[in-house]
Amino acid sequence: MTVPAAKTHATPPAAPDIDADDAPLYAARRAIYPQSVHGTFRRIKWIVLIVTLGIYYFLPFVRWxxxxxxxxxxVxxxxxxxxxxxxxxxxxxQEFYYVAGLLILAALILFLMNAVAGRVWCGYLCPQTVWTDLFMAVERLIEGDRRxxxxxxxAPWTIDKFxxxxxxHTLWLLIAWWTGGAWVLYFDDAPTLVRELATFQASATAYTSIAVLT
Structure with a gap:
């Protein structure tokens, strides 16, 4: 009767000693290149984007x-x-409790919507999603799709790339500027304020507010 030889296990190589002071604290930045998508849900997102941004940008110009x-x-x-x-x-x-009640109701609706259909809110209606889609659309329009x-x-830097x-980035800055400017329009007569901003006759508060919000 032969006795099977004992199995030998290879010893894994020891991990190199890394000084804690030399270990990197942050990973290197990696660029993300989203691919454009098409289909029914993407078309719905475009419709939601146009409607929501249209309301935000042009509601101050509506007359009543x-x-x-x-x-x-x-408004x-x-x-x-x-x-x-x-x-x-x-x-x-003295009727501000109406506004407080509306804000509380809006917060409850937001919490409920995130609990029931969080992906619907984050994917279609969240302001960060809406403006990110807008900025990415501008990027694809100028620089092309992912590839x-x-x-x-x-590629190396050339005049065309620059x-x-x-x-x-200029268009991105203009979008950010108009986004901050649209918010300021809710606090004064919109056509008048736009004319004053264009002719540099607006108050310093208006310019400062737009610069901060941009």
Whole structure:
């Protein structure tokens, strides 16, 4: 009767000693190149993007007749007169509990929607998603789709590459500027403020607010 030989286990190589002080604290930045997609859900996202951004950017220009002694901007937060106008609703400071109630209700709806259909909110309606899609659309329009952007980033710098990068970041900056400017328009008469901003006659507060929000 033969006795089987004992199995030998290879000893794994010892891990190299790495000094804790020499270990990297942060990983190197890796560029992300999303591929454009098509289909029903992507078309729905484009529709939602156009509707939501259209409401945000152009709602201050909607007019609402309230009579000769009241502002005719549909949605207006009038700090000097201490009024909040929302179409046919006019809220005074002593009625601020209505605004507080609406904010609480909006927060509850947001929490409930995230609990029930979080992916719907994050994928279609979240402001970060909407503006990210807008910025990515501008990037694809100027630099092309995923393969073109990877090839361009790996290629050496040329005048054409510099021009494309400059144009892209300029448009991004304009979008950010108009996003901050649109928010300021809710606090004053929008057409008047736009004209004053264009002619450099607006107040320093308006320019500072737009710069901070940009």
């Amino acid at each position: 007749d309230r009579g000769p002694d009241a502002p005719n901007q549909a 207006l937060i009038d700090f000097p007169a201490r009024r909040f106008y929302f179409f046919f609703i006019e809220i005074w400071p 073109e952007r990877i090839a361009a980033d790996n 021009a494309h990068k400059t144009l892209k």
